[in-house]
Amino acid sequence: MNPILDVVVRSLCVYLFMVVAIRLFGKNQLSQLNAGDVVLLLLISNAVQNAMVGQDTSLQGGLIAALVLFAANFILKRLMFSNRSFETFMEENPVILVKDGNIDEKALNTVKITKDELEEAIREHGVERIEDVRLSILEVDGNISVVSEDNQTKQTHYSRIKRKNKRKYQ
Structure with a gap:
């Protein structure tokens, strides 16, 4: 050949x-x-x-x-x-991790993310408490997007941080 x-x-x-x-x-x-x-x-x-x-x-x-x-x-x-x-x-579909301040434990288990890792990702987005998260999604690229609501102004905030160390899951 x-x-x-x-x-x-x-x-x-x-x-x-x-x-x-x-x-x-x-x-x-x-x-x-x-x-x-x-x-x-x-x-x-x-x-x-x-x-x-x-x-x-x-x-x-x-x-x-x-x-x-x-x-x-x-x-x-x-x-x-x-x-x-x-x-x-x-490619996997995006996975909803938190909706209206409630953690989806089954989803966390499926994507192999601990509650501590989720809380860390949420803090990286400038949100102190999970209860303030309207929506948190593990995106197909391994990044976590967070939609939160400011309790005082009732204004919704969206943030998506490109993480240096993206989350892996199966």
Whole structure:
């Protein structure tokens, strides 16, 4: 087989395997990186490097592998954008954690968030008490959105903070 074609096929196979593996093991598994997750990422990248480029350790082989990964990711995103059922398969739906000041314990358990972690996220949004939260949602990207109400002015506030360490769940 042509060496360039070999790198292309190998890279596509590794990409598809990683997409399926992340989906099976919880697609947001890598959204909050702790020390174990960083080690896992480093080991996975090292493990699949040779599988992608095979014997071709040249600059050309590495650039072709990277180009194939970018193209595969671009195509995957386009498929998700154009096909709702595929998008639903690839991404979880948002999960309501708090509604009108009441915590949904079942939802917390499902997404593996402790009450302390929820309270921390709510405080990050400038809300002191869960009772003041009108709506709190774990978004598909792992961030938590909070809609609160100021008790004195009865004015609703919405905040969504992009967290450096996003929450992971299955």
